[in-house]
Amino acid sequence: MINWKNLDELTSYGELRKTKPVDLARVMTGDQGAARVANYQIPMGAGLVYNFAAKAVDDDILAALEKLAGEAQLSEKFEDLYNGDVVNTGEKRLVLHHLTRGQLGKDVIADGVNKRAFYEEQQKRIADFAGQVHAGKIANGAGEKFTTVVQIGIGGSDLGPRAMYIALENWAKKTGNFKMEAKFISNVDPDDASAVLDAIDVAHALFILVSKSGTTLETLTNQSFVMDALKKRGLDPAKHMIAVTSETSPLAKSSDYLAAFFMDDYIGGRYSSTSAVGGAVLSLAFGPDVFARFLAGAHEEDVLAAGTDVRKNPAMMDALIGFYERSVLGYPATAVLPYSQALSRFPAHLQQLDMESNGKSVNRFGEPLSYVTGPVIFGEPGTNGQHSFYQLLHQGTDIVPLQFVGFRKSQLENDVVIQGSTSQQKLCANVAAQIVAFACGKQNENLNKNFKGGRPSSIIIGDQLTPESLGALLAHFENKVMFQGFLWNVNSFDQEGVQLGKVLAKAVLAHETDGALTAYSKLLGI
Numbered sequence: 001m002i003n004w005k006n007l008d009e010l011t012s013y014g015e016l017r018k019t020k021p022v023d024l025a026r027v028m029t030g031d032q033g034a035a036r037v038a039n040y041q042i043p044m045g046a047g048l049v050y051n052f053a054a055k056a057v058d059d060d061i062l063a064a065l066e067k068l069a070g071e072a073q074l075s076e077k078f079e080d081l082y083n084g085d086v087v088n089t090g091e092k093r094l095v096l097h098h099l100t101r102g103q104l105g106k107d108v109i110a111d112g113v114n115k116r117a118f119y120e121e122q123q124k125r126i127a128d129f130a131g132q133v134h135a136g137k138i139a140n141g142a143g144e145k146f147t148t149v150v151q152i153g154i155g156g157s158d159l160g161p162r163a164m165y166i167a168l169e170n171w172a173k174k175t176g177n178f179k180m181e182a183k184f185i186s187n188v189d190p191d192d193a194s195a196v197l198d199a200i201d202v203a204h205a206l207f208i209l210v211s212k213s214g215t216t217l218e219t220l221t222n223q224s225f226v227m228d229a230l231k232k233r234g235l236d237p238a239k240h241m242i243a244v245t246s247e248t249s250p251l252a253k254s255s256d257y258l259a260a261f262f263m264d265d266y267i268g269g270r271y272s273s274t275s276a277v278g279g280a281v282l283s284l285a286f287g288p289d290v291f292a293r294f295l296a297g298a299h300e301e302d303v304l305a306a307g308t309d310v311r312k313n314p315a316m317m318d319a320l321i322g323f324y325e326r327s328v329l330g331y332p333a334t335a336v337l338p339y340s341q342a343l344s345r346f347p348a349h350l351q352q353l354d355m356e357s358n359g360k361s362v363n364r365f366g367e368p369l370s371y372v373t374g375p376v377i378f379g380e381p382g383t384n385g386q387h388s389f390y391q392l393l394h395q396g397t398d399i400v401p402l403q404f405v406g407f408r409k410s411q412l413e414n415d416v417v418i419q420g421s422t423s424q425q426k427l428c429a430n431v432a433a434q435i436v437a438f439a440c441g442k443q444n445e446n447l448n449k450n451f452k453g454g455r456p457s458s459i460i461i462g463d464q465l466t467p468e469s470l471g472a473l474l475a476h477f478e479n480k481v482m483f484q485g486f487l488w489n490v491n492s493f494d495q496e497g498v499q500l501g502k503v504l505a506k507a508v509l510a511h512e513t514d515g516a517l518t519a520y521s522k523l524l525g526i
Contacts, residue, residue: 002076006363006489007327007371012068017328019064022056025453028439042314045300045472048462050314054439055321055401056329056456065320066310068487074316075308077486078479082306084108084115088268089364090494096264097271097478101471102299104306110266122261122276123295127288129242129259130280133206134179134287138258141239146206149284150183150196152226153210153277154218155498156269157244158186159352160474161278163345164294165285167470170342171411172286180206182285185226188218193225202233207241208280212263214249217502244276268493270353271478274298274471290467297471305479315476318403318458319483325401325456326375327488335393336379338405339431342465346405347379350477357481357492364491373488379403383430394438394451402438402457405473406431409464435459 007013027036036053044050057065069075081087083105087095098104100119108115132138136145151161162184172178183196207226211219227237243260245251252260261276272278274295283291305315325331334354336347358374380388382404393400406428415422421429434457441453460476462469485492507513508521 002073002080004364004489005072006367006369007487010068010071012064012071013327016061016064016068016324019061021329022058022061023454024054024056024456025440027058028054028436033436033440042312042317043304044314044460044476045302045304046297046462046466046468048460048469048472048476050318050458050460050476052317052321052458054435054457054459055325056454057321057324061324062311065317065324069310069316069320072487074319074483074486075306078306078482079105081482082108082302084110088491088493090366090491090496091265093493094266095268095271095493096266097268097274098302100267100274101295101475102302104302111264115264115266118262118264119275122263123279123288123291125259126261126276126279126283127291129261130179130283130288133284140204141236142203144204146180147204148181148183148200149206149208149281150185150200150226151208151210151281152185152219152222153208153244154186154188154216155352156272157210157219157277158184159345159349160270160273161281162186163343163349164273164278164282164470164474166345167342167465168282168286168290168294168467171466172290174412177286177290179287180285182281185222186218188221190225193222193229197226197229202229203235205240206258206284208244208284209241209251209257210244210277210280211251212246212249212265212269214243214245214251217506242280244280268495270349270356271493273349273474286467293467294471297466297468297473298475299471300468301472301475302479305475305483315479316483318476319480319487321458322375322401322480323484323487326372329399330372331375331399331401332372333376333378333398333400334403335385335389335400336377336403336405337382337385337434338379339382339427340405340407340411340465341381342411343405344381346473347377347381350379351377353477354481356495356498358485358488358490359497360488360490363489369488369490371488373490374484375401382434383427386430386434390434393455399455402455404431404435404457404459405461406459407462407464407469411465431459 040053041049041051081095082098084094096115099116103116133146165182185193185196209223230237238256241257243251243257247262263275267275279291307313310316336350338346354377360373362368410424415424438455438457441451444450
């Protein structure tokens with residue numbers, strides 16, 4: 001039987017708090033540090049490895065975390081989730097994004113439909129559509145091929161798919177898998193849509209409108225903006241647009257679209273990159289086979305996350321250590337630092353994934369919590385971040401745990417030797433140096449030059465960023481966030497905090513305001 005208990009009701013949490021803190025600078029020095037690098041790691045999907053040697057944990061703390069994972073029933077709760085239990089208590093919904101990329105447990109029947117079969121059907125429909133677009137069988141009004149695809153969406157309809165596209169764009173060009181350029185319009189700021197429209201050949205552009213409900217204000221506003229631009233160029237918008245929406249939305253059977261592909265309420269926006277939300281744009285940009293490889297990598301990582309042995313479950317171990325840093329050591333933030341330019345927008349996606357999921361102050365039953373929950377997430381690709389906010393990370397008053405991502409090879413592999421080493425070797429050297437510098441520090445009598453060390457980090461290492469490794473990386477963080485939500489006993493799958501601003505914005509536009517809201521509206525010229 002599953003017991004959803006608050007953290008402070010778990011005996012093992014009290015025991016964890018009594019464990020002796022680790023002197024990270026000491027254990028990461030010399031042979032002891034080298035031994036940790038070899039031993040404190042777990043294989044991930046698609047050839048990736050999660051290495052947590054530079055985290056402030058030891059065997060005693062790991063044993064306490066394992067005990068906590070058992071008492072908190074992390075494996076059992078995940079099993080209930082992928083078998084179709086109503087885990088999203090706030091909205092009384094199933095949580096099924098894992099089913100978009102494979103079957104982990106039993107068949108899930110919802111609304112009289114086998115959901116795995118439903119998601120596979122949508123993927124096949126998208127693949128068939130993309131194939132016809134690439135072959136020129138589906139073309140613009142003049143019978144000419146589409147050369148650009150533009151996704152119109154916001155939040156999870158933008159951040160994840162955009163990050164995934166950017167991650168694979170150069171790889172696809174290098175490997176002959178690049179079919180169409182993709183652009184994204186998300187912000188309701190008209191400068192966003194205008195900039196995209198000015199940068200593309202609109203007559204050869206195919207637009208994807210993404211809105212589950214078909215009523216998202218920002219997305220519909222941008223759709224109207226795009227439709228107006230098409231009409232001004234003498235083009236029929238209905239021959240340039242497709243929709244990704246729910247079967248019950250007003251967009252589902254509209255004549256305004258060439259086709260509609262479906263998602264459902266069981267997949268939250270921030271978890272939707274492996275659904276039709278990401279599938280349509282990625283299949284058009286790179287081809288359905290590349291999208292299938294991306295899904296395969298995600299499923300491989302999901303299978304590991306479903307394992308019950310914490311020492312062989314990278315997402316669960318990452319979640320437990322991150323939980324320890326937040327809830328026991330009291331660190332308020334986590335920096336995500338990918339040493340790969342292709343992952344330049346990945347931290348932005350993780351900001352939404354983590355902070356929208358676990359930024360809660362009540363438990364899954366709506367009761368106030370007496371302890372902290374999710375951390376602040378931020379990040380930039382290395383080495384750019386080193387010349388930006390690393391000063392605070394090295395010598396600031398707060399300790400900020402770090403999550404590095406690095407690859408042995410670049411995607412393009414067209415490197416050159418400069419001063420005895422390649423650019424990729426220089427990049428990797430920076431990763432290694434930063435991990436040790438953060439952990440061990442460097443003593444100096446001049447306090448301005450003194451580095452205390454003790455700054456914990458982990459690294460996910462792979463050979464190269466490919467569709468499979470990208471899928472595994474995405475699924476790893478999705479599952480990490482899920483496990484941490486279980487530990488804090490929050491509902492990681494609703495986002496009530498997003499709604500209030502939307503409601504008030506509608507009131508402003510309808511001029512149904514008073515007080516400060518009216519004053520700010522006048523100040524902004526509304």
